[in-house]
Amino acid sequence: VAPVLLRTSVNDFTEEPVSDEVVDGLLRAAMSGPTTGDQRPWHFVVIRDQAVRNKVPEIHRFAHLVPRAPVALLVCGDETLQRDRGFWVQDCAAATENILLEAERRGLGAIWLGIYPIEGLVQAFRRLINVPQHAVPFSLVALGYPVERGRTVSQYDGSRVHIDIWRDKGASTCQE
């Protein structure tokens, strides 16, 4: 089964460290994502420092797992690197998803923690990580080797697929 079909959010990590080489592979995957006009308006902060990771749950209410994740990647958008204003959000989302898929392919587990557009979170991560005003913390991806893993049930929903013209087919759950 393709790694993309097995991906799930992981929030329990083993103590096995994540090597610099693996992190480099994740960053290369992130920067392989499509971007508006090929403008690549992102920056990435590799967060390994335990003291910094310990502070994340104080500012993000769903981030209790970050102190136990060996590494976290902060994806930031930079509007000064972009002509097509506003599209950085989609570019950063594509980069974030690429990190998740490459993590899955490498046997890692990951979870996407949303930051942007919650202004309080954006400001709190700016302060914690010293992100300059022209950049916007977008997402934090916590990573490590998973204790448990793998999707077993398909999320495919045929009622959300329309061919040529939108027809309301009513709800159905996860049918291939």
Ligand SMILES: Cc1cc2nc3c(=O)[nH]c(=O)nc-3n(C[C@H](O)[C@H](O)[C@H](O)COP(=O)(O)O)c2cc1C
């Ligand atoms: C934009 C975005 C923000 C998210 N923020 C959080 C978050 O703050 N905390 C969290 O536990 N999960 C977060 N997630 C993960 C989702 O909760 C998760 O993807 C969803 O429940 C589906 O589960 P799955 O990833 O295992 O398929 C976020 C996902 C996305 C796409």
